Amino acid sequence: MNSGSFGWYDSFKESQPLTPMIVLQSDTLKAHILTRGATLAGFWLRGHPRSLVLGFEDPLAFDSAAFYAGAIVGPVANRVARGQIELDNQVFQMPSNEGTTCLHSGDDGLHAQDWTITDQTASSVTLETALPDAAIGLPGARRIRATYALEAGNTLVLTITATSDCDTVMNLAHHPYWTLDEKADVSHHQLQIHADIYLPVDDQNLPTGHITPVAGSTYDFRTRRAVPVDRTLDANLCVATARSDTPRDVATLTGGTGLALHIASTEPGLQVYNGSGLPSDGPSALPGQNIAPFAGIALEPQGWPDAPNHPQFPSILLPAGAEYRQETRYRISAD
Secondary structure, X not given: OOOOOOOHHHHHHHHOOOOOEEEEEOOOEEEEEXXXXXXXXXXXXXXXXXXXXOOEOOOOHHXXXXXXXXXXXXXXXXXXXXXXXXXXXXXXXXXOOEOOEEEOOOOOOHHHOEOEEEEEOOOEEEEEEEEOOOHXXXXXXXEEEEEEEEEOOXXXXXXXXXXXXXXXXXXXXXXXXXXXXXXXXXXXXXXXXXXXXXXXXXXXXXEXXXXXXXXXXXXXXXXXXEOOOOOXXXXXXXXXXXXXXXXXXXXXXXXXXXXXXXXXEOOOEEEEEOOOOOOOOOOOEOOOOOOOOOXXXXXXXXXXXXXXXXXXXXXXXXXXXXXEXXXXXXXXXXX
């Protein structure tokens, strides 16, 4: 591994005015975190000049960006049919922001909240936010906490916990767009996912309810292969049928220059979105990046989408007084 500087960051910190950024640093990694959305706004490996996640030159651009770049989304990530969830024989209506569908809990979801810093060291930060009862159309006074920590072995660990004072639903996801080389799109990336089955979607990108083998489909990444950029990928791969207490290996993404991202998570699903809808006329990207269709790939550990409307899917119920806990480990390796 190269032992040089963090490239762009070293000049940026001298030339730019103060920004609402939290800067985490270890011997080999640097991360920028925003309190808005508990967002991973930039992520660098020492010796490599570009951020490994898509971001913006102006941190305030994250407020207006429409594609959740780097944010924590929820309290119910992904899509919910008609925005409706039945719980304890009562139907709760979430906001619809994609036709009749609720995507990532609507425009006021966790990605749009201003989180509070509750603890910080040189290499870690904990942020917290609260949703009052009935916020986002769902029951429960909910408290959500997220900790980003840089650890040995080029690893970023994200731990998210949540509690509620009454029964509710909880399915959180982290939404960075990964880009591991200097190419304009992710077509030079190779992806492997440890999943034998996936959830086909309908014309509204909602799960049909079928649980289908990946064999012969666009979503067969059991063996490492190139990320397609001639079509949209946007579906959940089922890496397990239940959440686990400790992270298990989920996926490996390799860039054209030899960098690799290894993801391990406690979550039973991995939403794969190859960025086909990223805008080409949005805010300016971080140096060395472009933001355009297929410029980054989102790999989002989470529960299976629209689970409350499909009893055969793993439940996302969070009982009163119980703790939801998600841990995802992002490890970077280099040839």
